[in-house]
Amino acid sequence: MKLIITLSAVASTLISMSSAQSTGALTPEFLSDLRKGYEMKSEDLVRHNAVTNNEINKLALNRRIISGEDGQFSHKIKTKGITNQKSSGRCWMFAGFNVMRPKVIHEQGLDSFEFSTSYLQFWDKMEKSNLYLEDVIELRKADRLDREWLLINEWMVGDGGWWNYVVGLVSKYGVVPSPVMPETHSSENTRTMNLVLDRLLRAKANGILAAAKKGASVEDLRKLKEKGLADVYRFLVINLGEPPKEFEWRYKVKAEKNEKESGKQEGAFPPVAEEFTEWKTFTPQSFYREFVGLDLNDFVCLYNDPSQEIGAHFRFDRARNMAGAKDMNFANIGIEEMKSTAIKSVLANEPMWFAVNMGFDQSTEHGVMEVDLFDYETLFDLELDLTKAERSRFGAGASNHAMVLMGVDLKEAKPRKWLVENSWGDDKGRKGKWTLYDGWFTEHVYTIIVNKKHVSPETLAIFDKEAGVLPAWYPGARGIQKAVD
Numbered sequence: 319m320k321l322i323i324t325l326s327a328v329a330s331t332l333i334s335m336s337s338a339q340s341t342g343a344l345t346p347e348f349l350s351d352l353r354k355g356y357e358m359k360s361e362d363l364v365r366h367n368a369v370t371n372n373e374i375n376k377l378a379l380n381r382r383i384i385s386g387e388d389g390q391f392s393h394k395i396k397t398k399g400i401t402n403q404k405s406s407g408r409c410w411m412f413a414g415f416n417v418m419r420p421k422v423i424h425e426q427g428l429d430s431f432e433f434s435t436s437y438l439q440f441w442d443k444m445e446k447s448n449l450y451l452e453d454v455i456e457l458r459k460a461d462r463l464d465r466e467w468l469l470i471n472e473w474m475v476g477d478g479g480w481w482n483y484v485v486g487l488v489s490k491y492g493v494v495p496s497p498v499m500p501e502t503h504s505s506e507n508t509r510t511m512n513l514v515l516d517r518l519l520r521a522k523a524n525g526i527l528a529a530a531k532k533g534a535s536v537e538d539l540r541k542l543k544e545k546g547l548a549d550v551y552r553f554l555v556i557n558l559g560e561p562p563k564e565f566e567w568r569y570k571v572k573a574e575k576n577e578k579e580s581g582k583q584e585g586a587f588p589p590v591a592e593e594f595t596e597w598k599t600f601t602p603q604s605f606y607r608e609f610v611g612l613d614l615n616d617f618v619c620l621y622n623d624p625s626q627e628i629g630a631h632f633r634f635d636r637a638r639n640m641a642g643a644k645d646m647n648f649a650n651i652g653i654e655e656m657k658s659t660a661i662k663s664v665l666a667n668e669p670m671w672f673a674v675n676m677g678f679d680q681s682t683e684h685g686v687m688e689v690d691l692f693d694y695e696t697l698f699d700l701e702l703d704l705t706k707a708e709r710s711r712f713g714a715g716a717s718n719h720a721m722v723l724m725g726v727d728l729k730e731a732k733p734r735k736w737l738v739e740n741s742w743g744d745d746k747g748r749k750g751k752w753t754l755y756d757g758w759f760t761e762h763v764y765t766i767i768v769n770k771k772h773v774s775p776e777t778l779a780i781f782d783k784e785a786g787v788l789p790a791w792y793p794g795a796r797g798i799q800k801a802v803d
Contacts, residue, residue, distance in 0.1 A: 365698065375681075378692040384684055387753050391737050394725035395667050398423055399430045400750030402743035404506035407477030407799035410673075411435055411442070412741035413720040414484035415493075417669045417767075418610050426609065428569060432496040436505040437602070440558045441491045442483065445640045446475040447519055447550045451543040452641045454523040458530040458539075469790050470636070474516050477508055478799030480646040481671055481720075481767045483639040485614040490640075491561075492602030493610065498565045504557035511557050518553060522546030562602070568595045617767050618781065621648035622656050625710040626788075633785040634795035646795075649780035653760050657733055662772040664726045669739070673717035673765035673798050679758060685747030687738070687762070688755040706761055716794030717764040724751070733759070764794065 358366065368377055397420040403412050415433040423431050453470045460467040504511040526542050534542075571593045600608070626632065633647035663670050679691040695702050709715030725737030736754040744750040754763075770778060788795060 361699070369697075374694075374697070375692055378694050378697045379681070380688075380691055380693050383688045383691055383755075384681075384686060387684075387686055389748065389753070391725040391727040391735070393665055393728070394737055395420060395664065395669055396424065397669075397724065397739065398428075399432065400739070400744040401432060401435075401741045403435070403741045404501075404743075406506060406508040408435060408439060408479075408508075409741055409800050410479040410481070410671075410720040410798045411438055411484060413671045413722050414481070414488070416722045416739055416741065417671050418493075418612065420667075420669060421612070422609050426569065427571070431569075434494045434496045434499040436501050436558050437494045437499040437561050438487050438491065439505055440499075440554055440561050441487055442479065442639055443475055443515065443554055443558075444547070444550065445487070447515070448543070448547060449639060449641045450474050450519055451522060451526065451546060453636075454526055455530075455536060455539045455543065458527055466636075466790065469796070471520075473796050474519060475512060476797070476799060477512070478797030479639060480634075480637055480797050481617070481619060481765075482637070482644065482646045483797070484671075485617075486638070486640045486643050488606060488614060492604070492606040494562060494565060494600075494602050494605060495567055498562060498567065499559055502558055515550070515553060518549060519546070522549070564599055564601045565605075566597045566599050567605070568597045570594050616770050618770055618773060618778070619646065619648035620656055620659060620766050620768060620773070620777070621650050622653045622706075622764055623650055623710060623715070624653075624705070625707040625715070626650050627786075628652055629780060631780050631783040631785045632788050634790065634792060635787050636790040637795050637797065639797075647781075647785050648765070649777055651777055651780075653763075655774070655777065656763070656766055657756070657759065659768055659772055659774075659777075660723060660736075660766050661726055661728070661733060663766075663768050664723060664736075666772065668769060668772075670723040671720060671767040672723050672763060673720045673794075675715065675717055675762045675764065676719040676800055677714075678762050680752070682742070682746050685752045686755075687752055687758040689757040689761055691758075710793055713793050715764075717798055718794070719800035720798045721752075723766070732756075 397416075399419075401412050401416060403409055412435060415435065415438075418433070419431055422428065450470060457464070457467050457470070522543070525546070526539050529542055530539060621632070628650055630650050631647065632650055633645045635645060637646035638644065660670060660672075674687075679689055680687040681691060694700065704712070704714075706715055721741070722739045723736055724739045727734045727736075733756045735756060736759060738752040738754050740747055740750055740752055742750070790796060
C-alpha cells in the first residue's frame, strides 16, 4: 500500500511538471538549472556591492556627458522667471502659458509675469467633469467591461492634457494674471482634490445610469447632469477659489535711469517711488486680447511616431477636455523635418510647446537630456536597446511631459543641442532649464506645436487629408501628465 502511494505521488509530480512545461510555467528543473548555471564572478560581485549600497542612477551616470555640457547656445529666446507646477500634472498648461509669457514680458517691459494657472485649472476641471458625465450618457448602455467605458472611468478628471486643451480653454475663458486668482494648496497638490472629485462624479454618474435604466430621455439625463455639475462647481470653488468674471489690474512701469545721477554716491538722493500704470478693468477674454493676442488656431501639431505612416494625418480618439470640441490631431512627419521646423521657430524668437518621454536618460539634478546619460548597459552588462518604433509597440514610446523649447545651439546649421524651459521650479535642472542634446531629440521628442508660417506647404497639406483615427488607448493619446518627481 505504501509503495502504491509513493508511486502515485511520483506520477502526480511528473504530470505536474509536464503540465508546467506545456504552459510555460517556471519548473523546478528550470529554476535548478538557473542556480547551477550562475556563479557570481568578481565582476558581478563588484556590481552587487556597488548597487546594494548606492543609488543606481548615480552609479550609471555618464560623467563624460555631464562634463561636456558648457551651457552655451547660439540662439536663446529671452524670458524671465521659472514657473512651478508643484505636485500636479499641469505641465501641458504651464507649457502653454510659458509659450505666451515672453511676449507679455517683453512687450510690456515687465520684470516678471505669470498667468494664473489655477484660473484655467478651474475651468479645465469643470469642462472635464461635464465631458465625463456626457460620456456616461453616451455609453450608458455599454457593458461594464467595455474598453472605452473602462477608459473614461479611469481618466475622468485627471490633471493631464494636450495642446488642444489649452486652445479650447483660452479661447472660451481667456486668461488672468496670477495675483488675480493665485495658487492654493489644492491647485498645487491635486491628488486628494482629484480623489474626492472622482468620487463625486461617480455618484452623479450612478444616478444618471439608474435614471437611464428606468427609461429617462437624454434630455432628462442632461438635467440630472446639470444638477450634478452644480455640486462640482461648489467643490471647485472651495478648493481653488471662484474665477473672476472681470478684474482690475495694473503693472509696474520700468523707471528709466538718469545717466548723470547713476554715478552718484548711493543714498545721496531719496528713493524714487515706483511707477504703475493706471488701474484698468478687464474681463479674462479682453485681457488675453490686449496682452497676448496670439491666434492659437494658427498653430499646428507636428508629431514623430515612426510606428505609424509618415506623411499621414491622424487624430487621437477622445483626446479632448471639452464636450463638442475636436480631438487632438497631428501630421506625422520625419524627425529631421521636425527639427528644421523647430529651428525656424526658435530663430524667429517664438517659443514652442513640445512633448517628450521624460522617463529616459534625463537628470533632474543636472538638467541634461542625452541618450545613454545613464549607462545601465555597462553597469549591468545587459543589452537594452529598442528603436523608437519598437518602444511604441510595447507602450513605452509615448510623450508624458510638456515643456517649452527656448533655444538652440547650431554648428554648421545643424542642431547640437536645445535649450528647454521646464515648469518644475528653479531648484531643479540648471535653475529651471535643461540642455536637450540632439540625439535625445531624435529618440524621445514626439510633438512640437508650431506656427503654420514655419511649416512647409507640403506638411500643411497633410492636414487636408482625412485623419486616421488612433484609439483612445493608443500610447500617449489620453493626455500628457507628469508631476514633479
